[in-house]
Amino acid sequence: MSVEISFTLCLVFILLIPTAVAGLSLINVGLGPSRSAAHFMTSSLCVVAVSLLIYFAFGGAISQGLYSTPLMALTEPKSPLQPSGIFFHAMPWATVAALPALLMLASVAICSVIPLGAAGVRWRASSASLSTVLLAGFIFPIFFRLIATQYLASGFPRLPGTLDAGGSGFINVTGGLTALSITWLLGPRHGKYSLSGIPAAIPAHNAVYVLFGCMLTWVGWLGLNSAGAMLYAGSGAENSALVIINTTLSAAAAALAAAAVTRIRYRRPDASLIANGWMAGLVASSAGCATFKPTIAIIVGLVAGTLVVFSAEWFELRLRVDDPCGSVSVHAVCGLWGLLAVGIFAGIPGQFMAQIVGIATLLGFIFPMTYGLNWLLNKFSPYRVSPDGERQGLDLHELGADAYPEFVIHSDEFLQR
Amino acid sequence: MKLGGFLLLLSGWGIVVTALVLLHRRTVPAFILAGVAVEILGLVLVLRAHLPAPKGKG
Secondary structure, eight states, X not given: OOHHHHXXXXXXXXXXXXXXXXXXXXXXXXXXXXXGHHHHHHHHXXXXXXXXXXXXXXXXXXXXXXXXXXXXXXXXXXXXXXXXXXXXXXOOTTSTTHHHHHHHHHHHHHHHHHHHHHHTTSBOHHHHHHHHHHIIXXXXXXXXXXXXXXXXXXXXXXXXXXXXXXXXXXXXXXXXXXXXXXXXXXXXXXXXXXXXOOBOOOOOSOHHHHHHHHHHHHHXXXXXXXXXXXXXXXXXXXXXXXXXXXXXHHHHHHHHHHHHHHHHHHSSOOHHHHHHHHHHHHHHHHHHTTTOOHHHHHHHHHHHHHHHHHHHHIIIIISOOOOTTOXXXXXXXXXXXXXXXXXXXXXXXXXHHHHHHHHHHXXXXXXXXXXXXXXXXXXXXXXXXXXXXXXXXXXXXXXXXXXXXXXXXXXXXXXXX | OHHHXXXXXXXXXXXXXXXXXXXXTTTHHHXXXXXXXXXXXHHXXXXXXXXOOOOOOO
């Protein structure tokens, strides 16, 4: 295909990505309590805005570095990515080299919404915005610089770089590990665990939002994976149909796997875990969306859908991590599975070790960094709202108005006293 | 224990990066796996450190 057609197609794919941000936000709102619905959505908008501005200001300069590093496909060799500097001041916006910058801006917006799902209901909006400065300004760009530009592989020429076309690692695992760090720093919601450590089942306030959010996220993920495959995995525009079918099949298989596992374990299929299964399939498909065969994508999805159910249960029951939206299981655990699956199934010599290097960097460098930075920030600007604010609901406490002022809002009558 | 866990995570990554940069390519995979093993130990420590202490019912 000509460069013009590839450019147009890639631009259309990138334009789809904001629906993934909307979908993720809607899932978070639906899985949270009605008393914090407006706060969830407002926080999502705020963190997206902060992430875009911070990444534009200096995150982009960190991720692209001070030297030219072609990102493949569209930008190589015709138009190598130039160092853009702070505020992207050297970016040639009228060329094809601007596409990776647009994709990165959209990617960082998705990454910034992920921690809200795990930490919402008890996380101040101002603290969430400050934490996003760390995520979008340092953590996300540094990992992208290390892995997506194949910086780590440069010392070992026979080792290919970590393959992560749609961002299983640099978007999802980065966001998921940040979510886990913040959840630990915040502690569980009031009344979530009894004195003996038995968790209370706090129901989602609107399952329709959650399931509609999954459908919106699907559309966005098709754009994310397709654009990522073209710009980061060297996949041609003619390969887009394969990327789209892989993404869709993986999500479908994962949702059905989650439905089957919850049906067997709890006697009824669980709507929120099926939604998590759908999301897990999308996340796991991202890394290898351009390299898998469709049958492999189904296997990856089946494993992801099964994994997310057990992982969510393990985090909640065994580790006492209170993650209302399952963000850690969906994004961190299934993102890691997506990275590993590329090493297992891609059939590229040396790719398995390359994926292990990517995973080792996420766990051994990004996780301590995101925990340490958030721990430090929490010392200066406490993340958690007051117990009264939590009982009242963050809508009234932080925004002064409910999301549903004309309806009866439920209190915590389902919690253990 | 928490700090020890995070230090082990960083040490494991250090082993991986050092192996990539310094070692001969035949020995690199073994050192990468060794680094990951150290990271897994660190991860287990971090997870255990975050488990709340058991409380009595009284």
